[in-house]
Amino acid sequence: MRLLAIDFGTSNTVAVARGADGRARPLLFDGTPLLPSAVCLDPAGTPLTGRDAFRAARLDPARFEPAPKRRIDDGAVLLGDREMPVTELVGVVLRRVAVEAYRQLGGVDEVRLTHPARWGERRRGVLADAARAAGLPPPRLVAEPVAAAAYYPAVLGAAVPPGRALAVYDLGGGTFDAAVVRRGTAGFDVLAESGLTDLGGLDFDQALVEHLGRGYAGGRTELWQGLLGPTDPGRRRARELLYDDVRAAKELLSRAASADLHLPALDLRAHLTRDELESLIRRQLQQTVGCLAGTIAAARLDPADLAGIFLVGGSSRIPLAARLIHAELGVAPTTLEQPETVVAEGALRLDDPPALPGTPAPPRIRAVPVPAAPLPAPAAAPVGAGAAARVVPARSDNPAPLRSGPAAPVRLGLPGAEPAEPAGRFWTGTSGLVWTWALALLVVVALVVLVAVVATGPG
Structure with missing residues (x-):
């Protein structure tokens, strides 16, 4: 199911699409999700939308309409010497959205179009006719606050019983x-x-x-x-x-x-x-x-x-x-962080189940990745050079405590072998102490033998 949701706004229009992969993504127009809702006729009478409309308006502002949504009750709008029906005026903006949606999705199966809650049947009818004039399927009309409210549990996971x-x-x-x-x-x-x-x-x-x-x-x-x-x-x-x-x-x-x-x-x-x-x-x-x-x-x-x-x-x-x-x-x-896209994405997720607690935030909300293990603090931070460094205690499951000097060499061989003693410290280590006692015992035995020999000598 290729689904397109459009928030046709007074100043900007926003659209969010969901393709066969189930991912929701905002459509981009000139690199931004905000498409100015403006319309302007170029010298040949071709309607332009978005930033193109603003650029054309510099040359002939009489052919420019900055906010078609405000003209919803006017029936027709005069742009230069041409009278354009409001349905066609709104349809030009929606057509720009449709072209981008078809380019990204290859087609659209369902359209959801938002509108102010106070709009009556006649205004909603103009909006629906404009969508059809833009080549879109007959839209499902959604009140803007209803779409925004649907975003609250479906994306944020906030409980609304x-x-x-x-x-x-x-x-x-x-x-x-x-x-x-x-x-x-x-x-x-x-x-x-x-x-x-x-x-x-x-x-x-x-x-x-x-x-x-x-x-x-x-x-x-x-x-x-x-x-x-x-x-x-x-x-x-x-x-x-x-x-x-x-x-x-x-x-x-x-x-x-x-x-x-x-x-x-x-x-x-x-x-x-x-x-x-x-x-x-x-x-x-x-x-x-x-x-x-x-x-x-x-x-x-x-x-x-x-x-x-x-x-x-x-x-x-x-x-x-x-x-x-x-x-x-x-x-x-x-x-x-980006409240402009909420209404469109809420309309897209209108029938989605609420997000479960702990569901990852949507892509637009930036999350700072946390490393799996603490990074070591700098060896020496200059005094006054920003915030004090955080001291991270050694984890209890580390194989050996951290040392400030060079790492102790490990004796290779059988699993669980004890670390070798550092060079130059033999007589102060554990092995050195054993050999010291062995040498002392050997001296004592030699003295005892010598005394016995002397005592049993001639005379």
């Missing part, structure tokens, strides 16, 4: 969604859902750009504004570079205390700190936590009643999000 509920905090690039799902006998059911359709990682990027303008533009406001509102391909390229660098700096600040980036229009280097980022986005993150708390209350549950709170979506890796949830709700949420 029947009747227990799980909260899903989904902070992506363009939107925020909160949901509470309960595990039943046939899977997960959505008890309550809510969201903020105009809040996501792109808003955090914009807040950082405005902060940089206030701090560094100075007397060059007109130059800075020309960068933010470009009118020619060169400035559009500079603007895209700026936002790419700001996004990269934001992601770095999730792992480090500071980040530096270059401001192309001002030709200078800017410095950002995690404290600055958190001060800029704290109010918005508190909105998401408030929305999550309201969703839990709408499910008629207290945070303490939950089996857990699961953070998914790329922007959920911002450390402040987890800290605010813990502080406001009293529950430490579960976070992952």
Whole structure:
């Protein structure tokens, strides 16, 4: 069974495939599992997706749609002088996924396509029609929080017994969604859902750009504004570079205390700190936590009643999000190294049994290999050169204790033969002591014989 699961997102689309070998692997687009959901028509009218769409948009932004998912209710979208039905617009993105899936798997037998829990029948119908227009089999539609919840026991091995509920905090690039799902006998059911359709990682990027303008533009406001509102391909390229660098700096600040980036229009280097980022986005993150708390209350549950709170979506890796949830709700949420792929992989594993305790972590979670035996400490570590060396005691099953000097030579021969004495230490060893007593006894015997001879001599 060749299975393909697709999370069609506002900013990025993620797909995970499982072939005949049973292994789940994310599809890669330009070397990354994140395919920008953007679409742009080239001068010949051919639709382009992903990074190709962004590059084409530098030349003609009127033919560019950055977020087709936001246009799901519009019926058709005008790109340049061409009106494109939304079904076709979404289908272009899904077609790119289909091509990559067929290249890797040789075909697809089943497709699972995720959607926001609040989407009604009409929106879900547009999504299903887009999948068919992309040449995919009729998809099985899965609510995003249900897919995320399925990942929790199937991959992480976390226990969610029947009747227990799980909260899903989904902070992506363009939107925020909160949901509470309960595990039943046939899977997960959505008890309550809510969201903020105009809040996501792109808003955090914009807040950082405005902060940089206030701090560094100075007397060059007109130059800075020309960068933010470009009118020619060169400035559009500079603007895209700026936002790419700001996004990269934001992601770095999730792992480090500071980040530096270059401001192309001002030709200078800017410095950002995690404290600055958190001060800029704290109010918005508190909105998401408030929305999550309201969703839990709408499910008629207290945070303490939950089996857990699961953070998914790329922007959920911002450390402040987890800290605010813990502080406001009293529950430490579960976070992952790559939360962008959780929904797609959860949809793929929807019918999988829960992972057993002790199951190895999925490949995306890095594990540090532990050697079978402790490595010996350096002979002499310089004082102050980092952490103190750990002293590892000798194991009781070692054949001989460790020595600080050269290893003692071993007498070859019968099994269990005793080690030979080191050269130059014969008279202080065990064998030397035996020979000393033997020599003394020989001297005593000789003296006794001599005395007896003298006593029995002539006269």
